[in-house]
Amino acid sequence: MQTLQLLISGVAQGMIYALVAFGYNITFATSKTLNFSLGNFLMLGGVVGFILYMTHNWPFFAALAAVVLVGMVGGAVLLKVAVEPSLNQRSAYGWILATLAVGIVLRNAAEVFWSTDDFKFRSPLGDSPWRFFGEPQPDGSMSGGLGVYPQEVLIIFVSLAIVAAVELFKRRTVFGKAVVAVSEDKDTASLMGIDQKFVILFSFMLSTAIATVGGVLVAPITLVSATMGTVLGVKAYSASIIGGLESGFGVVVGGLFLGVSESLTARFVSTGYKDVPGFVVLVLLLLFKPSGLFGRAAIRKV
Amino acid sequence: MGTGAPRPSVLRRLAPLLLLLPLLIPRAVDNSYYVGMVSRILVYAMLVASLDLVVGYLGDVSIGHAGLFAIGAYTVAVLTASPTLNTDAYSTIQHWPQLPFLIALVPAIALAAFAGFLLGFPALRSSGPYLAVITIVYGLIIYTFINEQESLTNGTKGITLTPLHLGTLKLSGVNYLYVVYPVLVLVLFVVHNVTHSFWGRAFEAIKYSSVAAECCGIGRSYFKVSAFVLSAAVAGVAGGFFAQLDSYVAPNTFAYSFSVEFLIALIFGGVRSIAGNVVGAALVVVLPDLFAGFADYRLMVYGSLLLVVLYFVPEGMVGLVRRAWLRLRPPDHAAERASLEAQAAGLEVLSRPHPGGDAMALRLEGLEMKFGGLIAVRDLDLEVPRGAVRGLIGPNGSGKSTTVNVLTGLYTPTAGRLYSFGQDLAPLKTHQRARAGIARTFQNLQLFGDLTVLENVMVGLHPSFQASLFEVAFRLPRARREEAEARVRAYALLRFVGLQPAAFDKARNLAYGQARLLEIARALALSPKLLLLDEPAAGLTAGEIQSINGLIQKIKAAGVSILLIEHHMDMVMAMSDDVSVLDFGKKIAEGTPKRIQEDPAVVEAYLGTHKTSSVVV
Known part of the structure; x- marks a missing residue:
């Protein structure tokens, strides 16, 4: 029963990784660049959500809508400020550093203008666990058995829904196919009349919006702080690499693997080492499959 | 032609003496705080140079060099620390080898080099974003290990080291500059020689086109792994001397953001340049001090600075100066050309293939x-x-x-x-x-x-x-x-x-x-x-x-x-x-x-x- 509970929280954690990992993949598909500040955009979502929902008592969905808006604007700004300059200069690593820089600025700004403390974020579904298979108590509640936080269930379903919706969008709609076309071959896509600049802009806005939503989703579980996105961003990045940057649903596999290995290691080995097994597997995996589980290996052309 | 290479002027011959100038700093600057900053710059310059080997020459972005640096620092700390200075009742350290500093430095460098060797292998097959994540994860694993192995590292409480001394002569504080400066010069001398030889050309050839490099007879795996080992060894030296900088090490120094900060330093100063490495290191040390009033804004300044540098001066500060200098005084290769021309004349360039074997x-x-x-x-x-x-x-x-x-x-x-x-x-x-x-x-x-x-x-x-x-x-x-x-x-x-x-x-x-x-x-x-x-x-x-x-x-x-x-x-x-x-x-x-x-x-x-x-x- 306890293992099942660990699995559920591992899955919930993993789905957050998968969701943010999906954000990495979206920009990689269209522009072959990754937004290394995505973890800090997640933090931005958590913080903005906290300020609106908890501090100013906005209705949850109004706060969420505002968070999505912030994410989209942030993505557009990031693209213009950090990624486009280095794409124009054809610099090999400029965008890595530039997006890292934006992440540093975001985090430091949150610390300076908001707070350096941790805050509790109330789940819209309530913070008491749903209990299954427990002993009924005299006052009508349950104790023992399997306790599942409603937020965990929400994370799993919302994350899956977002990933599935975007994948469906890519496969079924004309604009989605334009996105795929740009990811396959930018120049040919341009010749077919697709505005690749717009597609790239769209992908960055979508990616950061997803990350900020991830921040609101994960906040009730992890607490809100200026540093909440740093490690999470790296884990999500790992999940995306494990699945393969060019795969769609591969991120879910990568995310689940990291989330579950983390919660099991924390319980059965040590909390301090909870990240290590996932990381070690990542390095070993890349030794044998250099482009991830579901990535495509490139043929060297000269 | 005919007169041979021009004789270097007396001034040029005396130029190496300038290298001794920094040794006067502790005498000239009567402020131990500023002298300490200089020592810190010197130690950090080694780390930036180590990063440059991988990023600048090999073209692989590493966001995990803090880990290699930590290995050097912690090996020295663990091997030299004595229980008398770590008397804290909560100290969890179990072993006190108490080796002399110079002896501890050897395993520090060796361990860091070995870690670099392990990092080199994934780098053979992965590149770009895939390699970047490996380096991040690598740094995080080392960081976790230092935090958690309390019986070895004292966990988050850190280790206090015995300040260096030679007999009764104190080598810590202001005098530490005399220790670090010669080491920095030696390290930069070696790095410069390696990168300006067929080794450095092999690194750069691999960066631009690993296929063409291999077709020139360069064993890509050998040189790539070697670059990582070399870089890690230098990071190990830097870490070893960092441990004695404050005579104290704690895990938080070596976090992920430290790697990022040094990457920024490298780009800011300018890659593939020793002067650039020193300038970059100075940025890391001096900037927080300049903005002491707004220490909280430090990272925002860093981040924005990096964006500006990437956008306007992608070649870094030293690259900027070099470009301006070359515009003022275009390089004159006449003398070198004349000498090469004289030596190359009449040289048989295609040696006749050996006979024998299949027709x-x-x-x-x-x-x-x-x-x-x-x-x-x-x-x-x-x-x-x-x-x-x-x-x-x-x-x-x-x-x-x-x-x-x-x-x-x-x-x-x-x-x-x-x-x-x-x-x-x-x-x-x-x-x-x-x-x-x-x-x-x-x-x-x-x-x-x-x-x-x-x-x-x-x-x-x-x-x-x-x-x-x-x-x-x-x-x-x-x-x-x-x-x-x-x-x-x-x-x-x-x-x-x-x-x-x-x-x-x-x-x-x-x-x-x-x-x-x-x-x-x-x-x-x-x-x-x-x-x-x-x-x-x-x-x-x-x-x-x-x-x-x-x-x-x-x-x-x-x-x-x-x-x-x-x-x-x-x-x-x-x-x-x-x-x-x-x-x-x-x-x-x-x-x-x-x-x-x-x-x-x-x-x-x-x-x-x-x-x-x-x-x-």
Whole structure:
């Protein structure tokens, strides 16, 4: 029963990784660049959500809508400020550093203008666990058995829904196919009349919006702080690499693997080492499959 | 000409004395705080230089160097700390080896180098974002380990070290500068020597085109892993001396953001420059101090600064200064050119291939290359007799370039055998085939853009270098002699192809026709027995094609066998002794140029069948 509970929280954690990992993949598909500040955009979502929902008592969905808006604007700004300059200069690593820089600025700004403390974020579904298979108590509640936080269930379903919706969008709609076309071959896509600049802009806005939503989703579980996105961003990045940057649903596999290995290691080995097994597997995996589980290996052309 | 190299002026000879100046800082600056800052800059400069080896020279972004730095620092801390200074009741350390600092430094460097070795392997197969995540994860694993292994590292509480002293002489505080500065000079001397030798050229060749590097006889795996080991060892030295900087280490120093901060420092100062490394290190140390009033905003300033630098001065501060300086005083290579010209005159550039072995310079038997379901080359038999020029033609997509890629070992054929002068090529890797005397040029130019034209040819001379890494690192006589000889030889090769006027230009500034000549010069630098020319005339003007023709005749006259792949029929027919024709991966005709031109199968492959062409419109 306890293992099942660990699995559920591992899955919930993993789905957050998968969701943010999906954000990495979206920009990689269209522009072959990754937004290394995505973890800090997640933090931005958590913080903005906290300020609106908890501090100013906005209705949850109004706060969420505002968070999505912030994410989209942030993505557009990031693209213009950090990624486009280095794409124009054809610099090999400029965008890595530039997006890292934006992440540093975001985090430091949150610390300076908001707070350096941790805050509790109330789940819209309530913070008491749903209990299954427990002993009924005299006052009508349950104790023992399997306790599942409603937020965990929400994370799993919302994350899956977002990933599935975007994948469906890519496969079924004309604009989605334009996105795929740009990811396959930018120049040919341009010749077919697709505005690749717009597609790239769209992908960055979508990616950061997803990350900020991830921040609101994960906040009730992890607490809100200026540093909440740093490690999470790296884990999500790992999940995306494990699945393969060019795969769609591969991120879910990568995310689940990291989330579950983390919660099991924390319980059965040590909390301090909870990240290590996932990381070690990542390095070993890349030794044998250099482009991830579901990535495509490139043929060297000269 | 004739007067030899100009004598360096007295001032220039005395310049090394300037190196002693920083040693006066503790005497001149009566403020231990500022002297301490200088010591910190010196230690950090080593770390930036270590990062530069991987990022600047090899072109791989590492966001995990804090981990390697931590290994150096913690090894020294754990091995030298004494219980008297860590009397905290909560100290969890179980072992107190209490070794002297200098002895502890040895395992510190060795462990860091070993960690670099382990990091080098994933770097062989992954690149870009995949490698970046590996370095991040690597740093995080080391960080976790330091935090959690409390019996060894005292966990988050950190370790206090005994301040350095020599007898009664204090070497800590202000005096630490006397310890660190000579070490920094030594480390930067070694790094400079390695990066300005055939080692450094190998790193850069791998960065621009690992395929071309291998075809120049550079073992990519060996040099890539070596670069990581070297970089990690330097990071280990830096870490070791960092531990004594404050005589205290704690895990939080070595977090992920530390790696990022040093990456920023490297880019800010400018990659591939020792001065840049020092400037970058100074940024990390001085900036927080300048903004002491707003220490909280430090990272915002960093981040914004990095964005500005990346956008406006991608070559970094030192690059900016260098560019301005070069505009004021354009470089004058006249003296060097005169000296090279004098030495290169009359030098035999193509050593005659050794006799012996099979009469065939190249023999393919039943070669087949499949990519999944696509058969690019099927059942191909092909021979290039010793000293002959064999033309290989065919429509686009007929498998010509695939054949060259199989010959140089970039692709492993799915069936068939390859021999060169009777030697089976199958067991040889790409760089070994280059050393065995098979050189090639590339249809899509694969030059090393930031290296000069002369240096590009010197990359081709890579297999001729014998000096060990140790000799290179300390500029011992053999390393210096080989380097000087290679320069002359490379210049002679440039004269051979007629490119010597551009010897000191960057390769990426060459015109198209010149770039093609450079490809040939670089291939000839291998002293090949067999030269594979993959469309050497593609995109050239008629006049340029004429000069390539002349060049091919000169190369042939020197006894080099040639496989010539080309679309320009005039050129192929004029140059080749025999011509083979491919179509859809199969050989459809072979013979003298005259016979090929009349062969109906060849005409059909190029122009379509008679039937379709006779359709009345």
